[in-house]
Structures are given as C-alpha cells and as structure tokens.
Amino acid sequence: MTANLKETVGRYGIWSRALHFGDPSRNGELAEVAAELEELGYGALWLGGNASARDAAPLLEATSRIVVGTSIQSIWEHEPAASATSFSELDSAHPGRFALGLGVSHAKFAEQYRRPYSALVSYLDALDEAGQPADRRLLAALGPKSIDLARERAAGSIPYLVTADHTAASRERLGDAPLLAPELKVVLESEPARARAVARDYLALYLTLPNYTNNFLRNGFTEDDLANGGSDRLIDAVYAWGDETQIRARIDEYIAAGADHVALNIVDGSTPSRESLPREAWSKLASLLT
Template sequence: MTQLDSGALGRIGVTLDVRADGGHRDDAAMLESLGYSTIWIAGGQLATLDPLRDVIRATETIPVGSAIIPARMYASDSVVALRRDLEAVDPGRLITGLGGAHGDRPLRAMNAYLDSLDAADPPVPAGARMLSALGPRMLELSRDRAAGALPLLVTPEYTARARRILGEKAILAVMEYVVLESDPQLARGTVREPIGFLTQVGGYARNLLRMGFAEEDIAGPSDRLLDRLVAWGDIDTVAARVTQHLDAGADQVVLVVQPTDPDTVPHAEWRALADALIG
C-alpha cells in the first residue's frame, strides 16, 4: 500500500483490544466477517509490534492499522522493519498510524521521525501512514506528510474544523468512544476512567480547551465532557453520532466500543453495531 484511499478504507472501522490469551486473533476474524472496513489496534496495548502481525495473519483482506505506534517508544527502524516484513507476505494491509511525539517540541519531533521513515530503505511512504493529529499544525503535517489524520476525543464540530484544515484529499478517520447503554450513570462510569487517563496524556487537554471545554470539565472529567465525546445510549443514538461525524467531513468513524463489564469482550455490541451501521 503506497497510497491510502478513503473509498477503500471504508466508512466504519473498529478498534480491537489485545488479549493475553491470544483471543484477539479470533476477534479480528470475527470483525472482518461482520463487515467492518478496518481494524485498529490502540497504541497503549503495543508492548511489542507483534499484535499487528498477528491480526493481519488472522484475517484475509481487511486493512489493519496502528492507532497509534508511539514514536517515543519505537525507533523508526522498528516501524520500517514491520512494514517491510508485512509487505513481503501481505502487501497493502498495514496502515502505519503514528503519534506520541510529546514533549516541548512535538511537531519538530514528528517531522524528524517522518524524515527517518522517508530516508529508510525501503521507505514507509507518506501515503501509507496516518498521524494522530489534534492541533492545527499537526493536522497540517498530516495533510502534507501523511495520508491523513486519526484524531481521538473530538466532537463533530471538531471534525468539521479538521476537514477544513486537511482539505478535500487527505483522509480523516475519527475515533469515537461508544457505550451501548442507556443508563446515564452506568454509561458515563464505563468511560470516565479511560478518558480521564487520556486527558492527562500529551495534547489531549490542550485540544479540549481549544474545543471550548473548561479546565474543570477536563479535570473531572465532567458529565458534560463525556456526553460530548462519547456516543452512549441505544443503537439509534450511536448511529446518529456516527452520521454527524460523517456529515462533518470524516471519511471513516472508528468505533472504540467499551462494554459496561470491563471483563468481557464486546462481541454482542460489535454484532449489533455492524447490523445497524454496515447492514
């Protein structure tokens, strides 16, 4: 895959949790059979890059993306080796999602990382990689030096602004937390901890402030913030939020499905969402 295409990427992607027992391989095959367009593996679970290989080997044709490979954890040569190995046996399957260039100068750090990917032999082409972008300058970098952007913890209003910055050609894949639960207390409680953790990482808090949230919303996180960032409720409510992102300019909405029981895998939710959103 030298150039990602928004049409081939599809409209509905989904994240997959890595399981210690290896069950994520069977989960990946199930997600492909349900018709999801893309499987994404969250970077916080990538203690190694092996799960990306595992999921590609466990599926037939579905694109598999890293969301994201954190630059602060993995040297560029690890990413080059991963892509080289997978292209040799399953060409066109890996979407190289990159991010995690935190610190005082994240833009400079990411530019340097991309320089090293460009200079590698073989390179990781700009058209085969996406960036976990939030702020305007990182979105511009996603437009200029990648196939597009993969933002998390954003609203449909943000999606519209991001599309204006990216222009018409760059891909915008928006990650959306989903809880299929209509009880407000239970739904919010399901995502309060993971979202609260993310707001302490990197540029998420800064971006939430840019989006109009107050510091007390972020510190909670407040019910207001959770209600704006999470699609919770019944299937129709979730479908409406997905439609809002797509109408605002997203090429793909990536469902980050959170079961109310943290010890379960959301097989039932994946099936219900596939029936409603993919048909």
Template sequence: MGSSTVVDAARRALGPVGIALPASLADPIDIDGQREAVVRLERAGYRAVWTNEVVGGKDALVQLAVLLAATRRTVFGTGIANIWAREPETLHGAASVLAQAYPGRFVLGVGVGYAQQAAATGREFGSPLSRMRDYLDRMHGPTMPPAPDAPYARIVAANGPKMLALAGELADGALPAGGPPAFTARARQVLGPDRLLVIGLSMVPGADPVRARQIARERVAAGLAQAWFAAAVARLGFTGQEIAEVSDRLVDTMIAHGDPAAIAAKVVEHLAAGADHVALLPPIGTDFATSVDQAEWLAPALRDLH
C-alpha cells in the first residue's frame, strides 16, 4: 500500500513539471555529457529530471547515483526502471540506498516493459498485470543484509485501467504516458486523490508551429500503427475518420508542440485534469545537445507554473 506521507513529500519535491533527458536506443550513454546537462537544467530552474531504462547498456539506478552527485537540489525519477533488468529485491535495495544518500530527491518509477525485453533476459513476458503484481510484492521480501530503512515514492507505469488499479493498490501512484488530458482525468479517477499521478507528456518544441505540428503528427501516426494504441485512442472518443486522417484535433490533444507558451499550456491542461506532476518527454533519438538547448528555451515559461 502507498503511504500518504511519502506521496505528499514527493508532490512537494517534484513540483508541477519536470523534464526527461533525451534518450537514444542506438548510442551509448555519455555520462559526462549527462552530468553537464543536469547541471544546466538545474540552473535553468527545473526541479525534476527523469531518465529511462530498457535492458542493458546502462543501469538506471547507477546513472541516477552519478547525476544526483552532480547536482544540489534536483529530484530525479526513473521513467521507468525496467523489471527485466534486475530482481525486485535488488531494485528495492538500490532505491533505498539512493533515498538514504539523497533524502527527498528520488522517485522510483517501475514498469513491465515489452515482450522482447523479457526475451532478452531469457524469461517469458506472460501477463503484464501478474508480472507487476508479483514484482511489487517481492520488492519488500527479506534479504541478507536488509535494505536501508529509507522512504521513497514508488510509482508504476500504467496506461490501462487494471494496471492503474494495481498501482493504486500496491504502490504510491502511477506514471502513464502518451495520453491526452481526458486520459489523465480517468487515471486520477481510478487512482483516487491519495496517490501520486505523474504524467509523461510527449512534446515537440519548435519556434515554427507548422513544422512542430507536422513532426507531432508523424509521431502520432507511428503510434497508431500499433493496434493497442489505436484501440486506446478510439476509446478516448476520437472517430475512425480522425484516427485514419491523424486529424489536427488528435495531434493537438495527444502531443505538446510549438513554442514555450504552447508547451506550458498543454502542461496546464494535464495539471487541471488531475496530474500532480507532468514529465515532458522529448522524442526518442533527438540529438542530445539540441534537446538540452530546447529544454533551456522552454524553462522560463515552465517556471511560471511553480
């Protein structure tokens, strides 16, 4: 069960908006570049920075240990730590050490990932819901030695109603991503008022609104090529024609795009719909330096939300 004390502390620490470091599936992590980036982001006024994890290539908890040490105030979160990357007892132990070393500056997001990631570790993906329930249950199993007694918020990547319900039952909250404000409202309804709701909001920053919307449209179209995503969009009330045409309304609802004011306005929509915190997600594969420059460009508009 989640703790109201932990949830309240995480809400205060995270603030209303944060940013994810740009991720690449093709290039190795440049830890020196990341250290420099998070110092710049802290200086720009971001209170929270999020990082990703697949399986292999890097360890999200080791990465955060380096970045926490490089900064003074920034809160870091995993979006997400992949359950196939390590045993649940090991994840809890590592998370507890970070929470003990950097009190109030760490939020653990954990997710079930994808079937190919399970296969990469020689395991069957099975039922995502059952896998996540078992993983969360085992996180606090007995170990020798025991993990440090240091509190941290634990949230679950959850885009479906059953996973959201599980997050509300066994964790401190949820981290859905890729949905419109209407989905945020539904997620809040499922979780109730006492759980932490962090929303991953895809964004395409750009001074040229036409170009930014076109890139956003391409991202939505790529998502709609996946049957589960198309079905989820249909359940949100978009017509078959809007989905087939990737309409402006669909694009504008799903992805924050354009100048800083437009990005901030979309963040506000999700906060009004019930989000505690919105984590802005740059496109995967975006040039790292360019993405950090864009984050600094957005920062003044986002600081006004604090």
C-alpha cells in the first residue's frame, strides 16, 4: 500500500511548463534539474500545460523520492483508457510517485469543448471502469461543482491561478481529508512597478480565458480588475512578489487558508509558452522556505 498523496507531496512543490521532455537536446539538463529540485527539498514537480504520463516518466527516472504530477492533463486530448494504462505502467515502475492531474482545459484550446463538467464526470467514470484509482488522481477545480467532484471522485484539488480566499473556500468545501494544492506565481522582484509589469505580461494570456475570468468574478473581483492586464488588486492577490520576507508571508497565507501544499511557479519575464528553467530562482526560493 503506497502512502496517500497528502503524505508524500510535502508542503511545497514546483510548477513549471519548462520541465517537459519535448526537446531531446535538453533531456540531460532536465534530468539534472529534476534531481536538483529533489535535493533542494521540494516534494513535488507539477508539469504545467497539457502534460501526460509520458512527460512525467523521465523526471521520475531521474529522481528517487519526489512526486511528479500533471497540471493538467486535458480530458479532451487523452482517451481515458489510454490514460489509465499509462498511469498503471508508470505507477508500477515508480509506486506512489505519479499523480494524474486532470482538467477540462479551455474552449480556446479544445475544438471539441462541450459541457465540460459533464464531460469530466464521464471521463472519471471511464477511468473507474479501467481501474485507475481515484486516490491517485487530482482535479483542477475552480468552481463549486468541480470542487465537489474533487472531493467525491479524486484525491483532491490542484487549482491554478487562485487567491488565498479561493483556497479557504475550497478547503471548506473539500473538507479536511482531500489534498488541496493550489498553484501560486512568484516574482522575485521587490520594486513594485517592475514586479507588477512582469506579472501582467505573464497574466495576459489567462485573462483571455473565461474559466479563469469567470472564477475571478465569482470571487469578488470586477470587470475593472480584469481590464488593462489586471488591476494592482488582482495582481497582488494571485502573485507573491517582493523581498524574501514578503514572498514567504504570501506563501504562508495560502497555507493558513487551508492549502496542504503550494505549487510554486516562478515568473521571470519568459512567456507562458516558452518558459525558462530558472534554476537559481528555484534554489533561492527553497532557501526561504526552510
């Protein structure tokens, strides 16, 4: 019997799109980075974007302890039977260290996007039928219905682009047992104008996606907050930025709100589609978490 995800992911992890093994010329570096992040004490690596078990496998092979999860695997691009088979193969090779993070993605990226909640329920039904264990899957849950689904049909929730207030509401709805592991963007910059400029550049894509903007509106923000790259109030609510003390305090807000684990996403000026491997920043971040 493997330990549950809540016990194995630890308090902090790294969220990054750049950890995908898509470019063979970078495979050696990525394996080295994965081992380095494990040595730094992070408990999990979250593969940003539409990742899969195939992306997770090399990172697991390069490490011995750290959990690797998809954040997220789109239900529109991966058949449930194939997902269950891939999960089984990877879990057999690395017991308890792979987490299947699932989500409905966005209409902008999935031509077949229809009735996302119903489609997710059907996907989970098919995973159950194929034998993929519910306690090794997680859902990217933003709204109340999907949070309920994460409680009832998965090991918990891995929401992206949420506030500490959303984290508190998610914890209340999930109850104590499920894992709650929100993503949090971090800008290692203490000058307010520069920090917010970097944050806005990165946030621009997400402010075109209704799943995120609707969630902001549900959680007390206004259309004015979403305009012109996002208000200072919005930026400050979804980013940790400032000096080390300020950044640690923002991360602690999410823990105090009920997060079991925080997936930390370094934002350094690279675009969401072509992110860097900010090894120095990951090391600096690890030092302020101890």
